[in-house]
Amino acid sequence: MNRQARTLRRKEPLTDTQLLLTITICIFFAMYIAAMAIWGGGFLRPQQLFDMLNNNASLIICACALTIVMIGGGIDISVGGLTALVVMSCVVFLDDFGGNIFTAVLLSMGIGLAFGCVHGLLISYLEIQPFIVTLAGMFFARGMTTIVSIDPRTAEHAGFLLLKKTRLEIPWLGYIVKKTGKLIPAKIEIGVIVALVIVLIVFFMLKKTRFGRNLYAIGGNSQSALMLGVNVKRTRFLSYLISGLLSGIAGFVYLMHTGAANATVAAGAEMNAIASSIIGGTLLTGGVGNVIGTLFGVLTLTTIKSIVVTSGLRDPWWQTITTGAMLCFFILLQSVVLSNRGKFKLSDLFRKKKTDVILEKN
Amino acid sequence: MQNDVVLKMRGINISFPGVKALSDVDFTLRKGEIHALMGENGAGKSTLIKILTGVYTKDSGQIFIDTDGTESEITIRSPQDAQNKGISTVYQEITLCPNLTVAENIYISRGEGSLVNWKKMEKDAGALLERLNIPARPRQQLGSCSLAVQQMIAIARAVDMDCKVLILDEPTSSLDEKEVAMLFGLMRDLKAQGVGIIFVTHFLEQVYEVCDRITVLRNGELVGEYEIENLPQVQLVAKMMGKELDDLTDMDKKEFVPVQDAAPVFEASGLTSSDCPNPFDFSISKGEVNGFTGLLGSGRSESVRAIFGADRVTGGKVKVNGKPVKISKPIHAMKHGIGYLAEDRKRDGIIADLSVRENIILALQVLKGFFRPFSRSEAEAFAEEYVKALAIKTASLDTPIKSLSGGNQQKVILARWLLTHPQYLILDEPTRGIDIGTKVEIQKLVLKLAEDGVSVTFISSEIEEMVRTCSRLLVMRDRKIVGELVGPAVQQSVIMKTIAGGGD
Numbered sequence: 001m002n003r004q005a006r007t008l009r010r011k012e013p014l015t016d017t018q019l020l021l022t023i024t025i026c027i028f029f030a031m032y033i034a035a036m037a038i039w040g041g042g043f044l045r046p047q048q049l050f051d052m053l054n055n056n057a058s059l060i061i062c063a064c065a066l067t068i069v070m071i072g073g074g075i076d077i078s079v080g081g082l083t084a085l086v087v088m089s090c091v092v093f094l095d096d097f098g099g100n101i102f103t104a105v106l107l108s109m110g111i112g113l114a115f116g117c118v119h120g121l122l123i124s125y126l127e128i129q130p131f132i133v134t135l136a137g138m139f140f141a142r143g144m145t146t147i148v149s150i151d152p153r154t155a156e157h158a159g160f161l162l163l164k165k166t167r168l169e170i171p172w173l174g175y176i177v178k179k180t181g182k183l184i185p186a187k188i189e190i191g192v193i194v195a196l197v198i199v200l201i202v203f204f205m206l207k208k209t210r211f212g213r214n215l216y217a218i219g220g221n222s223q224s225a226l227m228l229g230v231n232v233k234r235t236r237f238l239s240y241l242i243s244g245l246l247s248g249i250a251g252f253v254y255l256m257h258t259g260a261a262n263a264t265v266a267a268g269a270e271m272n273a274i275a276s277s278i279i280g281g282t283l284l285t286g287g288v289g290n291v292i293g294t295l296f297g298v299l300t301l302t303t304i305k306s307i308v309v310t311s312g313l314r315d316p317w318w319q320t321i322t323t324g325a326m327l328c329f330f331i332l333l334q335s336v337v338l339s340n341r342g343k344f345k346l347s348d349l350f351r352k353k354k355t356d357v358i359l360e361k362n
Numbered sequence: 363m364q365n366d367v368v369l370k371m372r373g374i375n376i377s378f379p380g381v382k383a384l385s386d387v388d389f390t391l392r393k394g395e396i397h398a399l400m401g402e403n404g405a406g407k408s409t410l411i412k413i414l415t416g417v418y419t420k421d422s423g424q425i426f427i428d429t430d431g432t433e434s435e436i437t438i439r440s441p442q443d444a445q446n447k448g449i450s451t452v453y454q455e456i457t458l459c460p461n462l463t464v465a466e467n468i469y470i471s472r473g474e475g476s477l478v479n480w481k482k483m484e485k486d487a488g489a490l491l492e493r494l495n496i497p498a499r500p501r502q503q504l505g506s507c508s509l510a511v512q513q514m515i516a517i518a519r520a521v522d523m524d525c526k527v528l529i530l531d532e533p534t535s536s537l538d539e540k541e542v543a544m545l546f547g548l549m550r551d552l553k554a555q556g557v558g559i560i561f562v563t564h565f566l567e568q569v570y571e572v573c574d575r576i577t578v579l580r581n582g583e584l585v586g587e588y589e590i591e592n593l594p595q596v597q598l599v600a601k602m603m604g605k606e607l608d609d610l611t612d613m614d615k616k617e618f619v620p621v622q623d624a625a626p627v628f629e630a631s632g633l634t635s636s637d638c639p640n641p642f643d644f645s646i647s648k649g650e651v652n653g654f655t656g657l658l659g660s661g662r663s664e665s666v667r668a669i670f671g672a673d674r675v676t677g678g679k680v681k682v683n684g685k686p687v688k689i690s691k692p693i694h695a696m697k698h699g700i701g702y703l704a705e706d707r708k709r710d711g712i713i714a715d716l717s718v719r720e721n722i723i724l725a726l727q728v729l730k731g732f733f734r735p736f737s738r739s740e741a742e743a744f745a746e747e748y749v750k751a752l753a754i755k756t757a758s759l760d761t762p763i764k765s766l767s768g769g770n771q772q773k774v775i776l777a778r779w780l781l782t783h784p785q786y787l788i789l790d791e792p793t794r795g796i797d798i799g800t801k802v803e804i805q806k807l808v809l810k811l812a813e814d815g816v817s818v819t820f821i822s823s824e825i826e827e828m829v830r831t832c833s834r835l836l837v838m839r840d841r842k843i844v845g846e847l848v849g850p851a852v853q854q855s856v857i858m859k860t861i862a863g864g865g866d
Binding site: 014015016037081207209210211212213214216217219220221224225226227230231256287288302332 | 415440441442445451453456457459460461462463466467469470471475476477478502503505506519627764
């Protein structure tokens, strides 16, 4: 018993998922601290971090959706289109059809679930390539957005505007404007809280539920998973269903941030979400990934962008170029790290060599 | 007697497009017995197993399982369903998920509730691994375990599921002797607990070591069920092949005498690669058959991979026909007339979705260059020639190779290399996981090639095969060449001694 307890307590080498997560978190902090040291100013204020979250709450939720699907070895590129459709539908619903906030939320989730359900059925039960299915879903959703309203719209529903304006204020993280001596508290939007709660729920789901573990299994090797008795089809179906649901929520969160809708809302969001997931340590090949990493992936991506802007490269293409370079760097790093596993152990640096121990004894 | 039966299959039929895979097969498994399911490749063993595990659905026939003394007919819909009904399987290829932890692999998709209790799972897994003496830790990522350990974890999973029927499909093909002994110990324990075990293997000795009964299949039909005492090994082989087996005895290797002053076909000195850190010297003459032998993991495959440039070559000098050359990639080796049949057929050999024809011409096409493709009729002529020469059983030249049986897949890969007319052919475990008939054919082919002047390096886990074919053996231990046996010294007992290091 004693021996067994000891074996259990022994430090295990990190799994691939944990290793990639650690790398992402370290790089994010290194980058952020470097930015604080070099540019100071905005980076020193907590509000900078909160603004990153405020501006990207819906991206975080989309990236969670992508992480789930990618862990299962699939892909969902409809999240951006779906976000746009939900944003437009909600504005029209609230303003023209007298909907209230509660039913608008239900509508967002309903649209997401409907798309997710169709994607899931086609992909897992009819075994069509996920890329094609969700590409079709993306075009369909974008097209539907224009049908719902061809003109750009702005939300005017009073209750919704109130919700949109609501901020969680944290005075002690705020800063004092030097000229007036006034304290401006740190402000967090409702959407951020929704996003963070979703991150936590998804984290729990992936770590603790059977569905989550089955998802890793089918992403690792779907044939083996089948042999192990995992219901591969249902698990895959559920992953797309959840992805759809999250995209719907992301749409509502997006609307809470901007309050405006047009046909190009969240353009390219799916690509940003994929990039964030990958930077966060999720492998496109499936089976490896973590939603906490995804959160840091979004933050890393955003930090890079604000560093680019702060350093004076204000033209928008610099941001996309940096994103590209960043993505390339991370993929390279991941593949180098994973392919060299076992050949060189980081922990060996910290662990005493056997010879050292023997020398000490003598 | 009838009450002892735990599993009964009656009149099982199944066909695939173009093939009747099983016709009217009966199978009976009793409580607490180890029952060998034997047959050549393509005899229908795997198909029968897959019906039992719910991967295939039978066309007709009945399956009965005994639950607490009452016999009831069951239908097996999926692998999950089979597990629930007490039928567990451990496959030849590891069917676990390498990205999950050891504990998860043991407990995934089992138990109630939708939450995972990590603490309990890891504790239980720890206890189970310890009880079965498996050198793995519950929280270790499965991919970091050796193949043999992964196999044992798969067995641990099956054992832990309180199965009534345990199917072991070629479980020993990736285990070394010590591990096989451990596995057999485990099987006997389970047998004592009343589990019925179906054991599928190509190793005849292993069948006679642990099994109680044998069921023999041939060409999708039942040949018969025998008590092990009543069926001597020779007769078993005869039943499997459907003919009397004198093939083994008439195979006679000739004493090899190298041409005196000719430079060796291939010569390497101080060769090292990323996976083979210890420098080694090696040479082979025209028409010679030599081999690397040693225990699993002793560096046999790594050595020949270094010769072929399949791993990153880090040092050493190489000469082909006396001329110094550089081989750092397989294509270099191929251009010098070297062929390499890789150990892992699934990974390094077949291209599963391509047809037999495309798989056969692949190596030659690579040598010719992809921008000068063979015409369809040329390719067909090549393929046809070798399908005939090697008696490859395939529905047509356009059949995807994945639908062929293991032995026939191996022959296709052999054909691929023979088509390039190599002067030096490396065969790494060409007989693994294939039936005895094909094994004999391949060994004969090796000897025939040597007669025709091709040099062959042959690697096999079965020492008898090496003794039968090789005139010179390099014995490896711990990734080093520890001995070289020539001519009369190539005998089972001498090899064993050298491997064990008795001479030191």
